[in-house]
Amino acid sequence: MNKIVECVPNYSISTDREGLEKITAPFKERDDVRLISVEPDENYNRTVVTVIGAPESVKEAMVASAKVASEVIDMRKHSGEHKRMGAIDVVPFIPIKDMTIEETITLSEECAEAIYTATNIPVFLYNLSAKRPQCEKLPDIRKGEFEGMAEKLKDPYWQPDFGKEVHPTAGVTAVGCRPLLVAFNIDLDTNDKKIASAIAKAIRFSSGGYRYVQAGPAYLEDKDIVQVTMNVTDYKKTSVYRVFETVKMEARRYDVDVIGSEFIGLVDLDCLKDITSYYLKKASKDDVDLSLEEVTEVVKDHLLLHGFDKKKVIEYYV
Amino acid sequence: MNKIVECVPNYSISTDREGLEKITAPFKERDDVRLISVEPDENYNRTVVTVIGAPESVKEAMVASAKVASEVIDMRKHSGEHKRMGAIDVVPFIPIKDMTIEETITLSEECAEAIYTATNIPVFLYNLSAKRPQCEKLPDIRKGEFEGMAEKLKDPYWQPDFGKEVHPTAGVTAVGCRPLLVAFNIDLDTNDKKIASAIAKAIRFSSGGYRYVQAGPAYLEDKDIVQVTMNVTDYKKTSVYRVFETVKMEARRYDVDVIGSEFIGLVDLDCLKDITSYYLKKASKDDVDLSLEEVTEVVKDHLLLHGFDKKKVIEYYV
Numbered sequence: 001m002n003k004i005v006e007c008v009p010n011y012s013i014s015t016d017r018e019g020l021e022k023i024t025a026p027f028k029e030r031d032d033v034r035l036i037s038v039e040p041d042e043n044y045n046r047t048v049v050t051v052i053g054a055p056e057s058v059k060e061a062m063v064a065s066a067k068v069a070s071e072v073i074d075m076r077k078h079s080g081e082h083k084r085m086g087a088i089d090v091v092p093f094i095p096i097k098d099m100t101i102e103e104t105i106t107l108s109e110e111c112a113e114a115i116y117t118a119t120n121i122p123v124f125l126y127n128l129s130a131k132r133p134q135c136e137k138l139p140d141i142r143k144g145e146f147e148g149m150a151e152k153l154k155d156p157y158w159q160p161d162f163g164k165e166v167h168p169t170a171g172v173t174a175v176g177c178r179p180l181l182v183a184f185n186i187d188l189d190t191n192d193k194k195i196a197s198a199i200a201k202a203i204r205f206s207s208g209g210y211r212y213v214q215a216g217p218a219y220l221e222d223k224d225i226v227q228v229t230m231n232v233t234d235y236k237k238t239s240v241y242r243v244f245e246t247v248k249m250e251a252r253r254y255d256v257d258v259i260g261s262e263f264i265g266l267v268d269l270d271c272l273k274d275i276t277s278y279y280l281k282k283a284s285k286d287d288v289d290l291s292l293e294e295v296t297e298v299v300k301d302h303l304l305l306h307g308f309d310k311k312k313v314i315e316y317y318v
Numbered sequence: 319m320n321k322i323v324e325c326v327p328n329y330s331i332s333t334d335r336e337g338l339e340k341i342t343a344p345f346k347e348r349d350d351v352r353l354i355s356v357e358p359d360e361n362y363n364r365t366v367v368t369v370i371g372a373p374e375s376v377k378e379a380m381v382a383s384a385k386v387a388s389e390v391i392d393m394r395k396h397s398g399e400h401k402r403m404g405a406i407d408v409v410p411f412i413p414i415k416d417m418t419i420e421e422t423i424t425l426s427e428e429c430a431e432a433i434y435t436a437t438n439i440p441v442f443l444y445n446l447s448a449k450r451p452q453c454e455k456l457p458d459i460r461k462g463e464f465e466g467m468a469e470k471l472k473d474p475y476w477q478p479d480f481g482k483e484v485h486p487t488a489g490v491t492a493v494g495c496r497p498l499l500v501a502f503n504i505d506l507d508t509n510d511k512k513i514a515s516a517i518a519k520a521i522r523f524s525s526g527g528y529r530y531v532q533a534g535p536a537y538l539e540d541k542d543i544v545q546v547t548m549n550v551t552d553y554k555k556t557s558v559y560r561v562f563e564t565v566k567m568e569a570r571r572y573d574v575d576v577i578g579s580e581f582i583g584l585v586d587l588d589c590l591k592d593i594t595s596y597y598l599k600k601a602s603k604d605d606v607d608l609s610l611e612e613v614t615e616v617v618k619d620h621l622l623l624h625g626f627d628k629k630k631v632i633e634y635y636v
Contacts (some may be wrong), residue, residue: 208556242568
């Protein structure tokens with residue numbers, strides 16, 4: 001493989017495993033497309049699929065999958081905790097290797113048009129692919145959800161980039177390029193959400209924290225603990241270890257321990273090397289001369305990661 | 319006193335103590351103006367004066383002082399390491415108590431006009447008082463320095479807000495309102511400037527650090543150590559203790575200790591209470607029920623401050 005793109009479509013389906021099989025089948029039929037994970041969440045009634053591969057092939061498989069999803073999922077019968085506006089709720093493309101943001105935007109535009117042509121689902125171009133400021137943020141597009149979309153689309157301000165009228169059973173979709181980010185959650189040894197909120201506030205940009213951190217609190221019912229949940233949108237500038245250590249430092253104020261952490265989705269090796277360089281006291285990540293497996297172990301140990309192994313690393317597949 | 323403003327004029331003079339006596343005399347003649355400090359730096363050939371008091375009186379004393387300085391200082395004979403453009407190089411006003419930014423801007427405008435009227439020195443309104451984007455940053459105005467000002471002012475783009483032609487011996491001046499900021503330096507147990515640079519990069523906003531931190535490295539010749547020197551422009555959002563602890567955390571990577579720190583200029587009690595609350599494990603600064611002296615001691619101990627006592631705290635004078 002040469003150029004590599006990641007695609008992380010979200011489908012409004014979870015318990016219907018047969019339907020999911022059909023929807024994900026197009027990602028299994030090509031040599032240059034790899035289906036990394038299928039993660040259904042019944043609470044959200046939503047499934048996040050992660051795929052990487054050659055740009056053209058990923059795009060074509062994505063269009064084929066969207067076509068199946070538009071036939072399998074009926075939004076009129078859908079409910080779940082997560083806000084949603086369509087059967088294929090959102091299709092983010094992320095440049096991984098030898099791809100520029102511009103090339104990824106072009107790919108997302110082609111995919112958006114092809115999905116509309118194949119399914120008649122109207123499509124918004126969002127995030128870095130947005131043509132209008134109101135389409136940059138997904139929550140703004142999604143506002144009103146499936147049930148409110150017919151009314152919303154009557155407003156010329158909310159005219160989709162492709163198509164005009166809501167698909168009666170599959171709603172609308174957003175497709176776009178987003179930069180590679182690190183989705184990272186840190187577990188605290190407490191169930192006090194106020195503490196997670198205060199720590200999130202200390203680290204996130206919007207309230208005076210690190211420039212490339214978005215963060216908030218979350219409560220995990222099964223473990224009865226709280227998390228600081230975050231996106232690090234540019235780990236090259238705001239290092240993940242720095243954020244992790246700052247959370248530990250803030251937690252000390254409450255006599256609370258950090259007891260674990262997790263990466264959501266794939267992480268790239270360069271990010272892991274950056275983390276490794278701090279804990280091994282190297283001046284720079286370029287001084288880290290370890291294998292993918294070794295780097296994975298160092299990071300896992302120091303960040304107290306759970307559910308983490310080399311299969312979460314992009315380079316494992318490349 | 320009711321409304322309190324701080325004024326920190328910088329004069330292009332240092333060794334001429336008699337001249338300095340005359341220049342600072344107007345700050346000693348009023349009951350409602352307090353001369354806090356006079357800090358000449360021979361290397362820079364520059365003196366920083368700190369004054370607080372009632373706004374009208376501080377302004378009038380400032381104008382009187384500028385008048386003396388314009389007579390005492392001859393910029394044609396001035397040299398020093400710090401960049402400078404006039405005898406009264408810059409006059410920042412900072413709102414301290416019961417004053418809004420807007421009121422302080424108005425005060426700075428009145429002061430600027432009065433200085434021009436009294437001395438014939440042309441004045442730029444800078445920082446928050448700037449009327450044009452090119453005048454927001456002092457280094458932009460100062461570029462070309464005293465020697466280049468006559469040429470620079472021919473360009474309508476660089477027309478001063480008051481006056482037109484450079485004063486032959488006193489150059490030009492900038493007057494403006496700036497927000498209260500914390501100027502803070504952290505000493506490292508090394509003379510390796512690369513380490514101070516790397517740590518400064520980790521904490522400053524421009525390269526991915528904290529939103530309200532500007533930072534860089536500095537070498538202290540007398541102590542043969544390096545410092546991370548910084549401005550925390552909004553300590554209510556980016557806490558000073560957080561920045562201090564992050565510097566310690568980053569220094570660990572290089573096996574370097576933080577061995578001291580210092581505040582430059584005055585700090586307000588609220589900022590010190592915020593720092594205290596972290597080290598005493600209080601949820602908020604409002605839970606810190608200590609006297610000014612006690613808070614000063616706690617902060618001094620934990621931040622390893624040198625040259626710090628209650629006389630560096632604004633509330634000591636208010």
